[in-house]
Amino acid sequence: MPISSLATEASSAARPTLIDAERQIAAAKGLGPNVGPLLQLRLGADSMRAALAAGVTPWVVAAVNDDGAEFVSAYDANGQIHALDVRSAPTRPVYVVDIDGSKALAAGLDVMREVLHRQGLSSPASAGPDIRQEVPYRQAPPSPASAASRGFWITRVTTVRVSDDEEPWIKGKAEIYTLITGFGHNGKARVDPVNMPYLDKGKTTYHPNQLLINWSYYKYNLADAVMMEDDGNTNYRDLAKALSGLLLTIADQGTYIPLTNAVLDAIPDNWWTDDDDFVESWYSLARNASGGHHGASGNAWMSLKPYFVEQF
Numbered sequence: 001m002p003i004s005s006l007a008t009e010a011s012s013a014a015r016p017t018l019i020d021a022e023r024q025i026a027a028a029k030g031l032g033p034n035v036g037p038l039l040q041l042r043l044g045a046d047s048m049r050a051a052l053a054a055g056v057t058p059w060v061v062a063a064v065n066d067d068g069a070e071f072v073s074a075y076d077a078n079g080q081i082h083a084l085d086v087r088s089a090p091t092r093p094v095y096v097v098d099i100d101g102s103k104a105l106a107a108g109l110d111v112m113r114e115v116l117h118r119q120g121l122s123s124p125a126s127a128g129p130d131i132r133q134e135v136p137y138r139q140a141p142p143s144p145a146s147a148a149s150r151g152f153w154i155t156r157v158t159t160v161r162v163s164d165d166e167e168p169w170i171k172g173k174a175e176i177y178t179l180i181t182g183f184g185h186n187g188k189a190r191v192d193p194v195n196m197p198y199l200d201k202g203k204t205t206y207h208p209n210q211l212l213i214n215w216s217y218y219k220y221n222l223a224d225a226v227m228m229e230d231d232g233n234t235n236y237r238d239l240a241k242a243l244s245g246l247l248l249t250i251a252d253q254g255t256y257i258p259l260t261n262a263v264l265d266a267i268p269d270n271w272w273t274d275d276d277d278f279v280e281s282w283y284s285l286a287r288n289a290s291g292g293h294h295g296a297s298g299n300a301w302m303s304l305k306p307y308f309v310e311q312f
Contacts, residue, residue, distance in 0.1 A: 030237030108236030115240035152216035173200035182223035
């Protein structure tokens, strides 16, 4: 059975209850009512497919968001409870009732952009820098006067690898995003969320060719990056408000100031254990940065390349 919407699979009698639950989940995550179905049913791990194909009756378990949990309760067809280790996937097939993390994260980052934009700290959701296609590259930098009229510089991540994505099997694939921070032309600190939907497994090398930093948004030629992992309980509107509340207190001093620590300080303490996991950070990435860059904690690295996007 592939991943599917729980409301679609439910009986007609249960569907109204599930739709109401969907609305409550969307509200709890700070999302709008039109985000669509969020609850899904998925197989716990690919390693369970052989047993499922062999006819072994699967159990059902609800995903947990507590990073400290060691066991979860699974239910068999007779309603009996079985304790499962969250760090070691069982051989028996298990269906997991979970939130569609990819959909929730994409919608949540749009909410963050809108909230931050209203405070002058980001671009609107429609201007998010989540493009992955090839862009024209100019080896020699244009003069400042001509650059403004003919295009803009970007930094593209060509390769990225995370050593530990922080997720046990019960939580499924990782949902990674990165917060790019620097100072905007208005003198305010700014945050640009970047979704990285392809980066869903640790200890795997990806080659996304993704736009990471759009330098036309920034006053200085330096920016920071904070990579995070959505752990399911995130309220994106609250996260954006927390970031706004702290970053609005930081004034432009006429020179670049690293903002990574400010971003981490803005995240509530309980989020470090029950919600978004900090994955990695990069300080003072320059506009002309190229080649491999290890994060400050050594948990991830990425290869960067500067590009000049030309106007038609």
